[in-house]
Amino acid sequence: MQxxxxxxxxxxxxxxSFFFGRKRSETLALREGGYSSLHSLPKHYGYMAAAWAAIPALLILLVFTVSEDRYIQDAVIAQLPGAIQTLPAEQLGLYYNQVLGFAQGGIDGQELDETQLSAARYYQQLASQFSMVKAAGVFLAALIGCLLVLKGIHTRLRARNHVESIIQWVLFGCSFIAVVTTLGIVLSVLFEAIRFFQVIPLTDFLFGLEWSPQMAIRADQVxxxxxxxxxxxxxxxxxxxxVAMVIAVPVGLMSAIYLSEYATRRFRAITKPVLEILAGVPTVVYGFFAALTVAPFIRNLGESVGLSVASESALAAGIVMGIMIIPFVMSLSDDIINAVPDSLREASLGMGATLNETIRKVLLPAALPGIVGGILLAVSRAIGETMIVVMAAGLSAKLTANPLEAVTTITVQIVTLLVGDQEFDSPxxxxxxxxxxxxxxxxxxxNVIALYVVRRYREQYE
Amino acid sequence: MSTVASMGNFSSKGTADKADKPQQALDINHAADDHETIGTPWVEDAKMSARNVNVFYGDKQAIMSVSLDIGRNEVVAMIGPSGCGKSTFLRTLNRMNDIIPGCRVEGNITLDNEDIYQSQQDTVLLRARVGMVFQKPNPFPKSIYENVAYGPKIHGLAHSNAEMDEIVEKSLRRAGLFNEVKDQLDKPGTGLSGGQQQRLCIARAIAVSPEVILMDEPCSALDPIATARIEELIDELKEKYTIAIVTHSMQQAARVSQRTAYFHLGKLIEVGDTKEIFTNPQHHLTENYITGRFG
Incomplete structure (x- = not known):
């Protein structure tokens, strides 16, 4: 069974299991004088039975699925002739992959020798046995779990609390997966980076002023x-x-202020979703917009006033990235300004402050932590943004503060380093x-700075 | 305000008098259609006066033809069940309803005989003259000093730091808060207790030297001790200011006010000397309310 x-x-x-659990509790309850004699509602007993049928069975399924390939591979290789078993690991892997390919119907049997064909038949046999065992194990676990609960149901059984704690553990499991995955990614990046730093000293990497990652792959290359x-x-x-933040922060923040304080409800209901669509435009579209429209425009504009502008400039990429980020800054700031209690607005307006004074002196200070948080989030996004800069910013690693020149970014270099055929042990x-x-x-x-700023400058309301 | 819309369903009853009371004693929805306010809504020396004021939220009418004067250096209490329009009326007096979308005010309201709804009236100046204290203490998330200095700053009342210090100290003293906070003026106003926060809000309101102070249930979020403190304060403040206070507490109205106005479903039912209203109410709705039969 698949x-x-x-x-x-x-x-x-x-x-x-759910229906049996529910039925069983109802029967017991009626025997002891009505539903009020049950500790929990009948459905909780049902949930409990279903949970105990599902969870152990799913765990068994997981274990079997993970170990399946490994187990079958070992078994198939173990019955191959000794000469083949002692082959170097790469050749053995290639040999086994051919067997696997044929057994799963991926490649034609013509090129394979007799040993491989028989190994493939053995593989198929093992695989079908294995999946039978797997299915049997899973169903058995489900049945045992369900029956144990059904047998254990009595009117004092605290099924509601039990179900609550199962749900709590499931939720914990999900967040645990998220954390572990993140940790795994960080660690794998870290280990590869350590390998890199064994070849190139850390200080050269951190303080070197020149970036040209071309290395000779063969000895005779120049x-x-x-x-x-x-x-x-x-x-x-x-x-x-x-450049992006210079564009995005004023425009985003001010449009947020307009939307939350000045605009009519109707205008806001239409404008906000439209601006949020801007956030849904794929960055690759922004990328060619930057490369084909904005960059030439800036170059022509620069030339007309006598400036020399590179055709791929930091300015073009930054402007388009800023446009991309406007909806983030706007949407976050708008939510945060709206969250400032109305009582503060009324207090200020009731003193005779104008709306503008109220915004500058009361609303913005109160909303500042959230706004700073939103802006830093936007900065993180700008730094991590790839597509726009790949297309519009260029590849030359120039050390310059002039936005009219072509520069390159960390993300662009990661892309260019990994695009195409690469050796995975070269620096x-x-x-x-x-x-x-x-x-x-x-x-x-x-993010740490954002947290610090938020804590330090928070003007607490309430 | 939803109750207002349903009023049209009831037939006209005419002015109820005391003889009808037994039959309709608890029939609270029979407000008084075509009601003429009982008592005299005007006074000789009116600081503010409202004439035939109607307020609408969209299509719903929240206030119906209310006329009421607020006399100079007098405390007027407005009482009535929830949703009766007393807060709405209070907020028309310094045009705080302007910030509510869809709110429309008809009629005539004057401050020192000048129409506050005329087109050249500036709400900034109006609200500097008619200050407001809200139901929930709402100090700004700033220091105590900054809270009080906020109004004088935006209205440019102080020309030096020393002058500002003086205004802040005077306002805090007048609100009876100075001695409690004089060593912590740079601490956030939100860190004070509820009663202190409300007195800070009063200090903030009087820092711009208003002529009228509107108080919208200023004690409803406070404990009895803090409430007593605020009531004492109101008594002191009426020497210099004209005060209109909305309250849910009949005892409070009786303690602090000289005149009391009873609102019901958007109408001003009865108005008169506080003592008179509480000892000898003329309208059955007023009597039912102050004796606690509904509210």
């Missing part, structure tokens, strides 16, 4: 020795983000992990 059908049957079993100074990338990233590719790690730390730092 996993999907196992799950379908399991669902049916759980439903049945290529740069590769310099991995990350400062130009950081400066480029910060430059573009700064050039591993540099991507180091850059990823740095990016992670920069964003983390921003």
């Amino acid at each position: 996993t999907p059908s196992v799950i379908i049957v399991l669902v049916a079993l759980c439903l049945a 290529a740069a020795s590769g310099s991995f100074g990350f400062v130009p990338l950081l400066v480029g990233t910060l430059l573009i983000s700064a 050039k590719t591993m540099a991507a992990f180091a850059l990823g790690l740095v990016l992670f730390f920069v964003t983390l730092l921003l």
Whole structure:
């Protein structure tokens, strides 16, 4: 039986457990004089039976599914002739993959030798046995779980509390998965980065002023020795983000103020969703908008006043990124300004303050922590943004503060390092992990600063 | 305000008098259609006066043809069941209803005989002259000093720091708060107790030297001790200011006010000397309310 059908049957079993559990509690209750003699509602006994049918069975299913491939592979290899078993790991892997491919119907049997064909037949046999065992184990677990609960049901059984704690554990499990996944990603980036730093010293990476990651792959190649100074990338990233924030913060914040304090309800109901659509435009669309429309426009404008502007400039990328971020800043600020209690507005207006004074002196200070938080969130997004800068900012790692020149960013370099055929043990590719790690730390730092600012400058209402 | 809309369903009853009382004693929805306010709504030396004021929220009428004077250096209490329009009426007196979308005010309201709804009236100046204290203490999330200095700053009342210090101290003293907070003027106003916060709000309101102070249930969120303190304060403040107070507490109205107005479903039912209203109410609705039969 395949996993999907196992799950379908399991669902049916759980439903049945639910009804049996409910029925059983009802029967017991009627025997002891009505539903009021039950500790919990009948449905809670049903939920409890269903949960105990589902959870152990799902765990067993998980264990079997994870160990399946490994177990069958070991068993198939174990019965191959000794000469093949002692092959080097890569060749053995290739050999086994052919077997696997044929057994699962992916490749034609013509190219395989007799040993492989018989191994493939053995594989199929094992796989079908294994899935039988799996299905049997799962159903057995579900039945046992359900029956144990059914047997244990009595009127004093605190099924409601039991179900509540099961739900609590399920929720905990979900958040645990989220945390573990994040941790896993960070650790895998960290380990690859450490490998990189064994080749390129950390100080060269952090303080080097030149970035040209081309390395000779073969001994006879004439290529740069590769310099991995990350400062130009950081400066480029910060430059573009700064341009973006200069656009996004004033426009976003002021439109939020207009929407929340001045606009009529109707106008707001129409405008806010429209502006939020701006956030739904795929960044790749912004990217070619930046590269094909904004960048040439800025260059022509610059030339007409006698400035030399690179055709891919930090300014173009920054402006478009700013436009992309406006809805974030606006939407977050709008929510936060709206959350300031009306009593503060009334207090200020009742003193004879104008709306403008009220906004500047009461609403904005009260909303400041939230607004700063929203802006820093937007900065994190700007720093992590890739598509726009890949298309519009260029690839040359120039150390400059002039937004009219082409610069490159951390994310753009990660993309270019990993696009195409790459060796995964050369410093050039591993540099991507180091850059990823740095990016992670920069964003983390921003979040920490955001938290600090929010705590320090909070004007507490209530 | 929803009760107002349903009023049209009831037939006209005419002015109820005391003889009808037994039959309709608890029939509270038979407000008084076509009601003429009992008692004299005007006084000789009126600081503010309202004539035939109607207030609408969208299509719903919240206040129906209310006329009421507020005399100079007098405390007028407005009582009545929830939703009767007393707060709405209070807020028309410094045009705080302007900020509510869909709110429309008809009729004539004057402050020192000048129409406050005429087009050249500036709400900024009006609200500086007619201050307001709200139901829930709402100090700004700023320091105690900044709270009191807020009004004088926006109206440009102080020309030096020393002058501002003086205004702040005077206002806090007048609100009976100075001795409690003089060593912590730079602490946030939101850190004070509820009663202190409300006195801070009163200090904030009197810092701009208003002529009239409107109080919208100023004690409903406070404990009895803090309430007693505020009531004492109101008594002191009436030497200098004209005060209109909305309250749900009949005892409070009786304690602090000289005149009392009873509102019911958007109408001003009865108005008169506080003592008279509480000892000898003319209208059965007033009597039912003050004796606690509904409310």
